[in-house]
Amino acid sequence: MERWSRKVAVVTGCSSGIGASIARHLCKKGMIVIGLARRVQRLESLSKEIGDEEGAFHFHECDVSNRLSVKNAFAWIAQNYPNVSVLVNNAGVNISTSILAEDNEALLESVVNTNLMGALYCTKEVYKIMKQANGDEFYIININSILGHNIFRASRDVRLNVYPSAKFGLRAASEVMRLELLGDKRFHISSISPGLVKTEIVDMHPDAKKFIAAEPSLNTEDIAKTVEFILTIGSHVQIADIIIKPVGERI
Template identity: 40%
Template sequence: MDRWRGKVAIVTGASAGIGAAIAEKLVEEGLQVVGFARRHQRIEARSQKLKNHKGKLYAVKVDVTQEEDILKGFKWVAENVGPVHILINNAGVLQHTNLTSGDTSKWKKVFDTNVLGVCIATREAVKIMKANKIDGHIVNINSICGHRVPYTFPDANVFPASKYALRAVTETLQQELQSLGLKIKVSSVSPGAVYTEIIRATVSQSLDSTFADTLKTMPTLQATDVAEAVLYALSTPPHVQIEDIIIRPVGDLI
């Protein structure tokens, strides 16, 4: 990680869970980390706890479903911290509905967050990396649901579809960057069940009580487990690209 020390990293959805764990690990490694989130106050509070570490954590209020927010966020980073070297597309959402009688607005929120928000943030990061001749790294936080549709997940509705789409976006981006002759690396990290606010919300809001009971007892990863996988991908030599890491808890039921 030495070559990234002092460089700028943007982490979306950095207010809690996996995003917060990744941001903290990067600050400990000496990076200048900018956390994007709607609940930016949480990031500000965490930055105070991390002020004695090698790096620094900044908070910027960004709703990744709003393109204007993303553009303003990148502009703020460029003007106040520096050109981005690492982008961690972590922000994601799961809405509790179904396909057969579901809520269109909830479907749209899933795709706007999990797919379009990633595309917009990635486009802006690549522009900056290209203009500044930065061999950067983009990491997309996907899901085991991007590799198969779990039959144990009745409330997932379009969530797996969004993660399959993200997987295709990641592979397409790798091909585009290669065709342009850019040495920007692209990695995907696909965890199984992680004990975060999404899991807790799923338990409390599930339309299926049997599924909610299963979630309470099934094996889960910790957010720090996923953060360590991200650091592994980032720490590889410049000629090595980790395309996808699938990380699951032992005995995973999803």
């Protein structure tokens, strides 16, 4: 990670779980991390926890599902940290509902807007910054899901709703962006698709808790190390898609 020392990385959904682990890990490796999330108090706590690591942690309130909130956050980033080298689109949400349930359109929209549109909003804004920067390598890493590859119903209690649809869409969007940027070899587009990771998103799906508690799972640090792998393998390599599962996962 020596070549990334003091380089700037933006991590969305940084207030807990995978995003917080990625922020901690990259700061320990000497990067300057800008954490974006809705819960400012959580960001403040994370900032105190990271403290004076080799790198530095800064944060800004941002709801990635809201285009104006994203524009405001990245305008602040452009003004204060104009040499962004890495964006990790990690913000995600799942809600215990079904596609065919009545009067739940707002819930379904929130899943799509956070998991898919939020990543697109952030990528479009960071691209404006990156293409004007002086760096010679830029990485956009999308945290996806095994459900972006394979739709399954693990138990009758697990209601998938539009979460897999958003994750399939994010995987497709990653590939489309890679094709759009073929002419600029500075850009690397990657998708990481974990199996089960026990994070707060599980708490948003209470019907699935019993099933999930009995299944093998990954740690959030496993995903942070995967991000590091993508950043360090070599600038001539593009890791387009990684599936990472816990040993024993049946999916």
